Amino acid sequence: MNIQNIKNNNLILFEAISGSRAFGLATENSDTDIRGIYYAPKEDFFGLNYIPQISNETNDITYYEIGRFVELLQKNNPNILEILSSPEDCIQHKNTLMDLLKPEDFLSKLCKDTFAGYAISQIKKAKGLNKKILNPIEKERKSILDFCYVLEDQGSVPLKKWLLENRKNQEKCGLVNIDNTKGMFAVFYDESGDLPYKGIIQNEEANQVSVSSVPKKDKPIAYLFCNLDAYSSYCKDYREY
Known part of the structure; x- marks a missing residue:
């Protein structure tokens, strides 16, 4: 199972432009990220070939199997909630089944932990980068x-x-x-x-x-x-x- 397979077999339920281009933060060098949802055929879902997530080599394009998508929604995963709240002008394909999934039905107190946890991790990365900028390592390697x-x-x-x-x-x-x-x-x-x-x-x-x-x-x-x-x-x- 790969991206071409799910497209050829019309298994895609939802597809949208995501990331910086969806929220007006893109620059000239920004990639176009695509996020989507698909359903697995019965023989794959109940068999040994179940794949919960499919991505291309650069991870710019990622599709989640619907069961896995809902599981992550219940955990208030920030990236998954973002997909469900994609701006209308960024949605490229949407099956009517997706109208049954509404962000407000999944938002819970978990958001406090998932979103705050994500923010804290990004702050730590930024502090680490700032430390490197202010205290650069000499180009010549020490022995x-x-x-x-x-x-x-x-x-x-x-x-x-x-x-x-x-x-x-x-x-x-x-x-x-x-x-x-x-x-x-x-x-x-x-x-x-x-x-x-x-x-x-x-x-x-x-x-x-x-x-x-x-x-x-x-x-x-x-x-x-x-x-x-x-x-x-x-x-x-x-x-x-």
Whole structure:
């Protein structure tokens, strides 16, 4: 069952232009949304091929099976109530059966929750967008090195700053996990570059630090903390941008 099937078989009960074009809010770039209602043939309704909703690939055109439509009406779904209240000049097809469904017969105290809930969700989205506009993420993507810190005295310093001040190369470092800790590593250094240390990261696209095999006699030169949770959150925000 698809949109062409319900049209070819004259199963459409209602069809109207919806969304921004129905309420005079459309711009030059606005799509034309079509919403409608259809009824399923008996063999589909009572069989295994029942489909409550049919849409095209972009969801610009959507048809609801009449049973599903009434079910959503009873729940005071804002989008469904909008379809039932479509302006007359936007209605493209209407079966007389649809005259039996009147908005006032379905409006209830649920509207307080459904419409307010929808409004609150849109406000949250707007606040999130505003936050992104006011606090944009830099175009150049940070690496996991930007979320690593070296313990120093009673605090910590960014790894990159520590490497620069101590004239160390991250490629010559070797990290070893510290037992019973999360994100903590002992830092070893091979000035000669002869030992098989893997470096703190093997490339700029690395999503985690590397650990190396270090001889037991070697002594760490520092201790490093990698804030992997903060890095994961940053990557999520960066992908959204």
